[in-house]
Amino acid sequence: MDRVKDLASKKAAVIFTKSSCCMCHSIKQLFYELGASPAVHELDNDSYGREMEWALRGMGCNPSVPAVFIGGKFVGSSKDIISLHVDGSLKQLLMDARAIWF
Amino acid sequence: MGSRTRVVGVEDDRGAERGMPSFNSEWPVSNAGYTERQTIDSFCVSDFGAFDQSYRIADAVDLSRNSVYNSVKVSSQTISPVSVHISSLGQLPASLEKSPLTNQTELHRLRLQKGQSSNSGTTVVGNTDNQEESAMADASPRTDISTDVDTDDKNQLYDRNLSIVAVSDSSDRSKDKSDQKTLRRLAQNREAARKSRLKKKAYVQQLESSRLKLTQLEQELQRARQQGIFISSSGDQAHTLSGNGAMQFDAEYARWLEEQNRQTNELRAAVNSHASDTELRMIVDGILAHYDEIFRLKGVAAKADVFHLLSGMWKTPAERCFLWLGGFRSSELLKLLVSQLEPLTEQQLMGITNLQQSSQQAEDALSQGMEALQQSLAETLSTGAPASSGSSGNVANYMGQMAMAMGKLGTLEGFIRQADNLRQQTLQQMHRILTTRQSARALLAIHDYFSRLRALSSLWLARPRD
Numbered sequence: 001m002d003r004v005k006d007l008a009s010k011k012a013a014v015i016f017t018k019s020s021c022c023m024c025h026s027i028k029q030l031f032y033e034l035g036a037s038p039a040v041h042e043l044d045n046d047s048y049g050r051e052m053e054w055a056l057r058g059m060g061c062n063p064s065v066p067a068v069f070i071g072g073k074f075v076g077s078s079k080d081i082i083s084l085h086v087d088g089s090l091k092q093l094l095m096d097a098r099a100i101w102f
Numbered sequence: 103m104g105s106r107t108r109v110v111g112v113e114d115d116r117g118a119e120r121g122m123p124s125f126n127s128e129w130p131v132s133n134a135g136y137t138e139r140q141t142i143d144s145f146c147v148s149d150f151g152a153f154d155q156s157y158r159i160a161d162a163v164d165l166s167r168n169s170v171y172n173s174v175k176v177s178s179q180t181i182s183p184v185s186v187h188i189s190s191l192g193q194l195p196a197s198l199e200k201s202p203l204t205n206q207t208e209l210h211r212l213r214l215q216k217g218q219s220s221n222s223g224t225t226v227v228g229n230t231d232n233q234e235e236s237a238m239a240d241a242s243p244r245t246d247i248s249t250d251v252d253t254d255d256k257n258q259l260y261d262r263n264l265s266i267v268a269v270s271d272s273s274d275r276s277k278d279k280s281d282q283k284t285l286r287r288l289a290q291n292r293e294a295a296r297k298s299r300l301k302k303k304a305y306v307q308q309l310e311s312s313r314l315k316l317t318q319l320e321q322e323l324q325r326a327r328q329q330g331i332f333i334s335s336s337g338d339q340a341h342t343l344s345g346n347g348a349m350q351f352d353a354e355y356a357r358w359l360e361e362q363n364r365q366t367n368e369l370r371a372a373v374n375s376h377a378s379d380t381e382l383r384m385i386v387d388g389i390l391a392h393y394d395e396i397f398r399l400k401g402v403a404a405k406a407d408v409f410h411l412l413s414g415m416w417k418t419p420a421e422r423c424f425l426w427l428g429g430f431r432s433s434e435l436l437k438l439l440v441s442q443l444e445p446l447t448e449q450q451l452m453g454i455t456n457l458q459q460s461s462q463q464a465e466d467a468l469s470q471g472m473e474a475l476q477q478s479l480a481e482t483l484s485t486g487a488p489a490s491s492g493s494s495g496n497v498a499n500y501m502g503q504m505a506m507a508m509g510k511l512g513t514l515e516g517f518i519r520q521a522d523n524l525r526q527q528t529l530q531q532m533h534r535i536l537t538t539r540q541s542a543r544a545l546l547a548i549h550d551y552f553s554r555l556r557a558l559s560s561l562w563l564a565r566p567r568d
Binding site: 020021022023025026027029030033034063078079082083085086087088 | 523
């Protein structure tokens with residue numbers, strides 16, 4: 001849990017993924033398209049991967065990956081990201097966190 | 103001469119029954135000897151579907167000609183009437199134009215004429231039979247195949263009868279002209295009868311091929327049902343279908359479409375009658391809630407059978423053309439709507455443009471994720487030792503590969519779910535940006551567009567093909 005929070009606060013946009021997860025790939029692509037350069041942490045390549053996944057699930061993230069944090073705050077999984085993007089809120093969040101400038 | 107004796111024999115037979123000829127009694131006669139006739143028999147009895155109609159026509163023509171030539175052999179005095187006979191055959195094209203009905207009336211006149219001549223006994227019977235035969239041929243094309251044989255027989259025997267009659271009349275000059283007319287008419291009548299026969303054969307052939315096609319279609323239907331494609335049958339209600347996710351979804355989708363049609367008609371009526379905003383809002387909210395319903399149903403179906411949704415087989419062909427991750431592309435829909443929604447305020451226009459852009463971006467992201475999935479799946483299945491070696495290590499590899507591939511396939515459901523989520527969010531955001539009246543027009547436009555796609559599919563499926 002601490003590790004998750006720790007990593008999440010290190011950059012404006014942070015995404016927790018797994019290397020095998022293709023939905024994570026989609027969300028990453030979306031962020032790149034928007035001009036954000038998120039920090040990507042692959043849980044299956046992290047020694048604390050299992051605890052982190054457990055912590056993410058505890059936060060209500062289902063499926064556990066992709067898990068998106070903007071400005072250190074937990075935003076949600078792929079469903080939330082898409083919904084926020086459609087109504088324009090995602091861009092606003094990113095701008096507020098200084099992840100993107102326009 | 104064999105033919106002469108045969109003629110006599112059949113005449114006796116005919117003399118025995120004056121009414122409707124009984125076909126069974128003719129069979130033994132027709133089976134005796136004459137090779138060409140036997141050929142006809144075997145053709146008729148064997149698989150009719152393989153028939154070549156043109157072959158039959160040639161066959162019939164040859165046979166009638168043969169009978170003429172046979173009768174030529176029979177008597178040497180027969181040159182003039184037989185040549186008349188042949189020339190009457192030569193009139194075939196003209197006679198073919200004549201309808202069988204006119205031939206029958208002529209035949210009737212002929213019979214009356216013939217009734218007056220002395221040696222008309224057999225020919226009258228022949229006439230009657232022939233007329234009845236052609237009448238039957240025209241009226242009831244469903245008579246069995248054996249009648250063709252008999253008609254052939256009768257006409258050949260009839261030909262021979264005629265030529266014999268012609269032979270005996272050749273010495274009588276006064277009757278020559280009327281005989282010529284008679285012969286011509288009889289030839290025309292023969293032609294008409296032959297035409298009817300051919301029509302009957304063609305019809306039966308058509309029936310046979312339709313029957314084959316029907317069994318083929320039934321087999322296809324059976325196969326398709328097994329594969330889970332929904333095909334509604336006439337009495338089959340959707341409620342009885344259970345278990346199979348694809349069929350169940352198709353039934354639910356059909357019901358959903360019906361309800362949507364009803365709601366759209368209601369909305370259209372309200373818009374045209376300039377209903378109040380509150381009333382419009384109620385109907386619009388109902389339609390949006392109905393869209394939520396189909397997305398919910400699709401979610402359930404994605405768990406049961408994700409490939410059915412991805413295949414788009416639950417949609418019509420033209421809709422399938424535009425299929426993206428199991429449904430329509432929101433960005434495309436918005437592009438179509440913008441022109442129809444004018445006038446829009448500055449803010450609205452910006453909102454719709456942004457919405458279009460956002461949905462495009464999300465679509466691209468999901469598409470890229472799908473591509474990554476495909477690539478990953480392909481890699482999973484293509485790596486590993488060749489299948490020929492049978493050591494336990496390879497088997498374990500194989501099973502590991504399969505397990506990994508299974509896991510990847512499982513993520514497809516997530517993609518469909520997010521694609522539907524995108525569609526749902528786009529519709530709702532659109533509704534937020536537009537006024538009630540504009541939303542109403544937009545929903546009508548969307549429904550009309552998909553209706554036209556479905557109509558196009560129907561037209562396409564029903565198009566004439568050579």
